[in-house]
Amino acid sequence: MKEKNNAFLLLASVVAALGGLLFGFDTAVISGTTPFIQPYFHLNDVGLGWTVSSLLIGCIVGVTFAGRPGDIFGRRNTLRVAALIFLASAVGSALAAKLWVFITFRFFGGIAVGTASMLSPMYISEISPGARRGALVSLNQLAIVIGILIAFFSNYLLVGVGADNWRWMLSVMGLPALLFFFSLLFVPESPRWLVQKGRTKEAFDVLSRINGEERAHTELRDIEESVAKEEGTYREVFSKELRPLLFIGMLLAIFQQMTGINSIMYYAPIIFKTIGNGTSSALMQTIAVGAVNLTFTLVSLRLIDRWGRKPLLLVGAIGMIVSLFGIAIAFFTHHFAGYLILVLILLFIASFAVSIGPVAWVVIAEIFPNKLRSKAMSVAIVTLWTFTFLVSLTFPIILDRLGGGAAFTMFGVMCVLLLIYVIFKLPETKGKSLEELERVLLKKS
Ligand code: BGC
Numbered sequence: 001m002k003e004k005n006n007a008f009l010l011l012a013s014v015v016a017a018l019g020g021l022l023f024g025f026d027t028a029v030i031s032g033t034t035p036f037i038q039p040y041f042h043l044n045d046v047g048l049g050w051t052v053s054s055l056l057i058g059c060i061v062g063v064t065f066a067g068r069p070g071d072i073f074g075r076r077n078t079l080r081v082a083a084l085i086f087l088a089s090a091v092g093s094a095l096a097a098k099l100w101v102f103i104t105f106r107f108f109g110g111i112a113v114g115t116a117s118m119l120s121p122m123y124i125s126e127i128s129p130g131a132r133r134g135a136l137v138s139l140n141q142l143a144i145v146i147g148i149l150i151a152f153f154s155n156y157l158l159v160g161v162g163a164d165n166w167r168w169m170l171s172v173m174g175l176p177a178l179l180f181f182f183s184l185l186f187v188p189e190s191p192r193w194l195v196q197k198g199r200t201k202e203a204f205d206v207l208s209r210i211n212g213e214e215r216a217h218t219e220l221r222d223i224e225e226s227v228a229k230e231e232g233t234y235r236e237v238f239s240k241e242l243r244p245l246l247f248i249g250m251l252l253a254i255f256q257q258m259t260g261i262n263s264i265m266y267y268a269p270i271i272f273k274t275i276g277n278g279t280s281s282a283l284m285q286t287i288a289v290g291a292v293n294l295t296f297t298l299v300s301l302r303l304i305d306r307w308g309r310k311p312l313l314l315v316g317a318i319g320m321i322v323s324l325f326g327i328a329i330a331f332f333t334h335h336f337a338g339y340l341i342l343v344l345i346l347l348f349i350a351s352f353a354v355s356i357g358p359v360a361w362v363v364i365a366e367i368f369p370n371k372l373r374s375k376a377m378s379v380a381i382v383t384l385w386t387f388t389f390l391v392s393l394t395f396p397i398i399l400d401r402l403g404g405g406a407a408f409t410m411f412g413v414m415c416v417l418l419l420i421y422v423i424f425k426l427p428e429t430k431g432k433s434l435e436e437l438e439r440v441l442l443k444k445s
Helices: 006-040 045-072 075-095 099-127 130-158 165-171 174-186 191-196 200-211 213-229 243-258 261-274 282-303 309-333 340-354 356-366 370-401 404-424 434-444
Strands: none
Touching (some): 006 045, 006 075, 006 099, 006 165, 075 099, 099 130, 191 200, 191 370, 200 213, 243 261, 243 356, 243 370, 261 282, 261 370, 309 340, 370 434
């Protein structure tokens, strides 16, 4: 009889989370290259804006279409293709001599990011037992944060290598892409997907390795029952029954981006410049922001299955409200004494990392029924990327026209709404298997 094998489960989750690492790296690497690609390709500000955004547009396209191959060919196989696209994008954008080639390869990189941002958490959620799913899916967020950090450090190290520095910065991604591809050869397919394809015997094997043979019998029965219920069409995804769940996923996606996380992360140096804080070098800020982000994602990972998703969101929302309104007041009153702004920004990052950062991805990967998961997740995650795009497009304009006070007040108000939503509306999802959740959530909604 097969015993449950924790190392196997952890390894498969870590491999899938490499998709998150590439996601983090690819979205962050561009910031270090812009001072060099702008003169190289003779770009004005608008041109640069579009060149940078080509990745985000690719993400939206990737998420929109990744559900289908994920359903037809499997989560793991589609991730393998994404790994190859990551590789091609790294090499292609690094070697590009013409702007259209550069933009095209960045766009394809975006397709891979979008695909991984959906299928990595989905895969982990589908192989995890209920009691550990929160922590394992949060590994993906941990990997995103590590990917962002690697990009910043490698950009920092490579900036001095000469005129081709930006090419080297972009090519670094080839290494984790290769690692992702080869390590995906050693993990099993998602048991929930296998059942949908009628490959019950293989599904049972995977489930027994994860949970032991005894539990695997019950789980398999549960999954089969759930799969028999839906057909898996978009009509069902937008049906009255599923709409409340879709609403939860989309709202968490919007809230995650409307906290202003990416504005703070990527515009931190500009924010510091605006407020005239010459004391902290860009690198020190980056290290501080990265270290706090990483540490508090780890805290979240430890607590998400014990406390649950809601308590983390409550604590995090309160921290974000305090820090965002604090930053807004500092802007309104022009009072930026000492390290106050740095402390407030770090408090914000810590609060995000402990709460809506990982929790949004975890909840989006667990609330939908088996057969509708990929389509419904794709709707929620397209919403997430669309808001990433909109916020990054409008934040510099708002900062310029209305000032930091207005911008951070807006983000703060969104966190107040998040707090109210979590207190009054959001269901707790910790501990239950995906099939138990399906029964409870669909009955309620
Ligand atoms: C978000 C990204 C963000 C990252 C920062 C992720 O959960 O989706 O937009 O850049 O966290 O840690």
